[in-house]
Amino acid sequence: MNPGSGRRRGRAAEAAILGAARKLDREVVLRRLDRRRSVGDQARQALSEGHAVIVAAGGDGTICGIAAALAGSDTPMGVLPLGTFNYFARSLGIPADLEAAVALLQDGVPRRIPVGRVNGRVFLNNASIGAYPAILAMRERVYDRWGRSRAAAYWSVLRALLGGRHAMMLDLDLDGERRQLRSPLVFVMLNAFQLEQLSLDGQEIIENGRFAVFIAPEKGRWGMIRSAIALATGRLSRSRDFELLGARDLTIATPAARNRVARDGERARLEGPFHFTLEQGALEVLVPGRHPGLAPASHDA
Structure with missing residues (x-):
């Protein structure tokens, strides 16, 4: 306990x-x-x-x-x-x-x-790199001051994004298909129920035995804040706020040797590249x- x-x-x-x-x-x-x-x-x-x-x-x-x-x-x-x-x-x-x-x-x-798993470490709901680990750090500070609640969790998102998040250059390998892009945030989802609760697409991808991979476009601080508000109000747009991909095996490489990775709300600094695997x-x-x-x-x- x-x-x-x-x-x-x-x-x-x-x-x-x-x-x-x-x-x-x-x-x-x-x-x-x-x-x-x-x-x-x-x-x-x-x-x-x-x-x-x-x-x-x-x-x-x-x-x-x-x-x-x-x-x-x-x-x-x-x-x-x-x-x-x-x-x-x-x-x-x-x-x-x-x-x-x-x-x-x-x-x-x-x-x-x-x-x-990401680099061998287990997750059940989701894992991410980029802006979200910083959001979690802010959330813990908000919780310590105001207590744990959903309102405090949403407020911590806005507080963290106001500090600005820079996009990263990413090299992706999705089941052997390679892509290069810039993004401030990549979210790898495994829990279809969580997507349903957030009014997000991708449930069918997970139900078919793959990760649902959400990639935020490079849109600056205020664009990220608008997307966060859209997520909180159930109005996130796939065409405007994220790109959705599916993969059973995913590798993400960044220029930094180490990055903070969030797994089900917990944070750790891991060495890249970041290899995501699915174990049925x-x-x-x-x-x-x-x-x-x-x-x-x-x-x-």
Whole structure:
């Protein structure tokens, strides 16, 4: 459990989880994540101890960190959504209500889902280079001052873009097709539900087993701000605000040796070039048995 995730934090969330867990026919061990150690290290330790299910209680960043340790294993992951947006949990029909989400740890069915990787590092919803990592840094500062909320998240976007973002020269290889262009932002999407919520195209690309790759045109600070407002109001235009491509295997090279890369809300500086790969069926997650379009899948799916 990440005690700092979302609006319902710390002792209140812990009490709610443990209260609901008493109704299960399983023993539940709850551990608070230690900020002095990486989420992945702590998840790998739990995995080595042989628990039947490893549960990620937190926001999308916490869930991604735990999923990275479980990807490729036969141990299923449970999810208790405690974040602000909870795109991953919502995409799988996992309820926001904590008691119902805890009950799913016993009643859910295993479903194998794909994960994305950039230079080997896992992501579940999206990964990006360019302006968005700077936006995330601003968002954390806004959260620290005003608390976590969707309004604060949108405000942080405008604050970051007012500082100006320079376009990068990019060399792209999309499934063997090479392109060169300038852009301040590339977004690689894996979660079709998130696109639906943002009123964006590309859902069919993801459903057909590819990344939806969004490339922002070079349009200056105010153009980026207009695009951000259009995104927040559901009026983003494919012809005006972005180019949409699809790829199963994507490599992006920039002039800089290292760039900040965002993965499901978490930031890290990585060495380029940036290689994005898609691994089908790499992660097993407990989901509702009757969620539309999510029939149970076998281990060899």
